[in-house]
Amino acid sequence: MKNNKNANSNSIxxxxxxxxxxxxxxxxxxxxxxxxxxxxxxxxxxxxQFRLISDAKFTGFDNYIKVFQDASFRHAxxxxxxxxxxxxxxxxxxxxxxxxxxTLDIKGSNLFRTVFFMPNLIGGIVLGYIWSMIFDGIxxxxxxxxxxESKYGFWGxxxxxxxxxxxxxxxxxxxxxxxxxxxxxxxxxxDGATSLQxxxxxxxxxxxxxxxxxIFLSLTNGFKLFDQNLALTGGQPFVIQQGGTTIKxxxxxxxxxxxxxxxxxxxxxxxxQAKAVVFFVLVAGLGLLQLSFTRKKEVQQ
Amino acid sequence: MKKTKKFLALxxxxxxxxxxxxxxxxxxxxxSENTAEATDESKESAENSESAEAPATExxxxxxxSGSGSVYWLNFKPESDEVLQDIAAIYKEKTxxxxxxxxxxxxxYSQTLLSEMDKSAPPTLFVIGNQAGVKDWTDYALxxxxxxxxxxxxxxAYNLYDENGKLVSIGYCYECYGIIVNxxxxxxxxxxxxxxxxxxxxxxxxxxxxxxxxxxGFDAFSxxxxxASSSWRFxxxxxxxxxxxxxxxxxWTECPAxxxxxxMDNFKNLYDLCINNSLTDPKELATGxxxxxxxxxxxxxxxxxxxxxxxxxxxNDVPNATMIPYYCGVDGEEKAGxxxxxxxxxAINCKASEEDQQATMDFMVWCVTDxxxxxxxxxxxxxxxxxxAAESTNGxxxxxxxxxxxxxxxxxWATNFQPNVDSYRATLVSALNQYNAxxxxxxxxxxxxAFVDGWAAEYNAVNN
Numbered sequence: 001m002k003n004n005k006n007a008n009s010n011s012i013x014x015x016x017x018x019x020x021x022x023x024x025x026x027x028x029x030x031x032x033x034x035x036x037x038x039x040x041x042x043x044x045x046x047x048x049q050f051r052l053i054s055d056a057k058f059t060g061f062d063n064y065i066k067v068f069q070d071a072s073f074r075h076a077x078x079x080x081x082x083x084x085x086x087x088x089x090x091x092x093x094x095x096x097x098x099x100x101x102x103t104l105d106i107k108g109s110n111l112f113r114t115v116f117f118m119p120n121l122i123g124g125i126v127l128g129y130i131w132s133m134i135f136d137g138i139x140x141x142x143x144x145x146x147x148x149e150s151k152y153g154f155w156g157x158x159x160x161x162x163x164x165x166x167x168x169x170x171x172x173x174x175x176x177x178x179x180x181x182x183x184x185x186x187x188x189x190x191d192g193a194t195s196l197q198x199x200x201x202x203x204x205x206x207x208x209x210x211x212x213x214x215i216f217l218s219l220t221n222g223f224k225l226f227d228q229n230l231a232l233t234g235g236q237p238f239v240i241q242q243g244g245t246t247i248k249x250x251x252x253x254x255x256x257x258x259x260x261x262x263x264x265x266x267x268x269x270x271x272x273q274a275k276a277v278v279f280f281v282l283v284a285g286l287g288l289l290q291l292s293f294t295r296k297k298e299v300q301q
Numbered sequence: 302m303k304k305t306k307k308f309l310a311l312x313x314x315x316x317x318x319x320x321x322x323x324x325x326x327x328x329x330x331x332x333s334e335n336t337a338e339a340t341d342e343s344k345e346s347a348e349n350s351e352s353a354e355a356p357a358t359e360x361x362x363x364x365x366x367s368g369s370g371s372v373y374w375l376n377f378k379p380e381s382d383e384v385l386q387d388i389a390a391i392y393k394e395k396t397x398x399x400x401x402x403x404x405x406x407x408x409x410y411s412q413t414l415l416s417e418m419d420k421s422a423p424p425t426l427f428v429i430g431n432q433a434g435v436k437d438w439t440d441y442a443l444x445x446x447x448x449x450x451x452x453x454x455x456x457x458a459y460n461l462y463d464e465n466g467k468l469v470s471i472g473y474c475y476e477c478y479g480i481i482v483n484x485x486x487x488x489x490x491x492x493x494x495x496x497x498x499x500x501x502x503x504x505x506x507x508x509x510x511x512x513x514x515x516x517x518g519f520d521a522f523s524x525x526x527x528x529a530s531s532s533w534r535f536x537x538x539x540x541x542x543x544x545x546x547x548x549x550x551x552x553w554t555e556c557p558a559x560x561x562x563x564x565m566d567n568f569k570n571l572y573d574l575c576i577n578n579s580l581t582d583p584k585e586l587a588t589g590x591x592x593x594x595x596x597x598x599x600x601x602x603x604x605x606x607x608x609x610x611x612x613x614x615x616x617n618d619v620p621n622a623t624m625i626p627y628y629c630g631v632d633g634e635e636k637a638g639x640x641x642x643x644x645x646x647x648a649i650n651c652k653a654s655e656e657d658q659q660a661t662m663d664f665m666v667w668c669v670t671d672x673x674x675x676x677x678x679x680x681x682x683x684x685x686x687x688x689x690a691a692e693s694t695n696g697x698x699x700x701x702x703x704x705x706x707x708x709x710x711x712x713x714w715a716t717n718f719q720p721n722v723d724s725y726r727a728t729l730v731s732a733l734n735q736y737n738a739x740x741x742x743x744x745x746x747x748x749x750x751a752f753v754d755g756w757a758a759e760y761n762a763v764n765n
Binding site: 051052053054132133136140143144145146147148234235236237238240242243244245246248259262263265 | 411415437529584721723724727728730732735738753754755756757758759762763764
């Protein structure tokens with residue numbers, strides 16, 4: 001009996017080992033075509049000069065040198081970093097607040113959740129154009145425009161992103177808040193904790209995993225932002241320096257890469273590709289750093 | 302519960318970082334995402350289209366298509382797409398040769414070309430419209446010197462050559478731009494078209510109309526929005542007057558490394574006239590949202606800065622519409638004509654198969670010689686500079702002809718040399734936005750910097 005059982009599981013293991021690749025195959029192929037191959041090709045192209053990707057010429061690290069000499073890329077990086085940090089903070093504070101309020105048994109909270117979530121269903125380009133009209137409708141009264149002052153462009157984009165993202169993050173926080181065990185909350189109440197103490201000492205530590213996800217999402221979203229940036233300001237206003245070079249004051253990293261790719265210099269495609277690789281390393285690095293940092297704050301029940 | 306949450310968190314995180322990776326690595330695919338609007342369903346089933354088997358229709362003018370080639374035309378003008386699809390169907394019916402017409406979405410031609418050329422069945426007929434295009438694509442273009450299509454041309458004014466003298470692309474239509482005028486409104490305001498002879502007289506008429514706009518019920522200029530759908534009328538077209546006069550009688554054959562900006566004040570004259578005698582407060586131009594064409598069509602404005610392609614759109618509402626030159630206060634400008642030129646130049650892909658090249662050549666010759674086909678094409682393009690092509694019915698191109706017949710000089714499209722054009726114009730738009738909001742001398746200096754120094758900076762960015 002015992003032997004038989006062992007033999008049985010052994011043969012299953014064997015079969016799995018032998019035929020497993022059949023089941024892995026489709027995913028592996030799709031993954032290779034859709035991700036691994038383009039990614040390797042992207043890294044290869046970042047070291048080439050090319051117009052059509054089928055006749056790329058290897059140029060080594062020239063593109064990377066140009067990337068780090070490019071003042072517009074550095075400006076875009078700092079601008080993006082500032083944007084990502086500010087939007088991360090505001091979005092998460094507001095999203096958590098809204099989620100907290102909507103889990104307090106308010107009448108019609110389902111309706112509120114739906115309404116707050118809805119902006120997420122609209123595409124970024126559409127949002128950008130709609131909001132540019134809204135902002136200009138207001139700023140027009142003061143004889144100015146979102147395209148005339150970079151601070152308007154910055155805060156405009158923050159408002160747009162909050163409007164779009166808070167609902168999404170709110171849903172994740174609500175899910176987290178509903179998972180906080182009732183007995184812990186009850187214990188806190190019996191021990192005489194004030195509601196503020198409960199919030200900070202009990203609830204928040206227990207929804208830390210939601211914070212991990214939301215902060216990760218809003219950080220990477222902030223860095224990768226493209227559509228909304230393109231549609232809202234497109235990098236305007238520019239600072240036109242002596243000598244005619246310009247700094248696009250509200251241009252973020254992704255838009256900078258896009259603009260580089262489509263400028264008509266023969267080497268610009270390769271440089272844009274190198275920027276994209278640098279961009280990837282930055283975003284991936286920051287994302288992982290943040291993950292490992294907030295993970296430590298999570299509590300085990 | 303905790304485990305599920307952890308797992309979910311991990312799954313979400315992984316999914317996100319993967320999509321991020323993919324987004325990054327896939328950057329080279331970006332151009333193909335700006336997809337061409339493939340409106341033609343008939344794919345290149347070249348093998349099936351034996352022209353010999355196709356019953357020859359009574360029209361003997363249809364050239365006997367040789368071999369099994371097919372044509373793939375990457376079209377540059379979205380507004381002509383419908384007509385071109387018709388033409389392709391007619392040609393297919395007459396000769397059995399497949400013609401696929403794909404139209405790049407507005408403003409994305411260069412991205413579309415870039416991705417289409419990389420495919421296994423690239424366009425056989427495409428557009429190389431300016432010297433920058435010649436530089437980028439000359440290796441892919443057949444030398445058209447003394448080819449059947451080149452022999453049909455009535456003028457070589459719109460041909461593009463590379464530095465080795467190779468005929469890279471030839472014009473299939475040309476256009477003109479200037480200031481579109483509604484003569485009826487001018488008369489209604491108590492003036493005549495004959496009054497407008499130069500900048501001073503144009504200014505007098507425009508300022509008079511603007512000052513009495515309330516009483517007349519219409520204004521002088523339609524809105525000059527600075528959003529992407531409209532700003533090119535100024536940063537591309539009106540800017541041409543500065544470049545044109547700066548050539549001092551000769552014409553540029555390649556992009557100059559620097560420009561002097563000698564005629565910037567003349568550009569300012571006309572630009573100021575436009576924005577300050579208009580339906581719209583200049584402070585409201587930055588994000589646009591005004592429909593200048595509609596303002597002109599509905600008789601709210603007497604002047605409209607645009608080009609000959611607008612004729613079809615305005616001819617029903619403003620049947621007498623005509624076009625006048627960019628008068629800007631230059632000496633001798635009574636003899637100025639319209640800005641004529643083209644970015645519509647055919648090139649044949651020399652990397653396509655011999656059969657496809659031949660089929661493409663036959664198709665092009667048919668387009669400019671067949672009476673019905675050229676009639677249709679001329680109606681959408683305005684005019685085709687070929688000996689046997691149909692006559693133009695475009696009132697603005699007729700005006701251009703009339704100026705030339707009166708001995709006026711044609712202002713060539715020097716604006717086509719703008720280096721790194723999208724970036725150059727975007728900078729200019731930014732500077733003009735500041736100026737529109739506050740017309741101070743300092744802000745005009747910024748415009749000048751963008752216009753003149755920006756040229757040199759973009760030239761260096763592209764050529765070094």
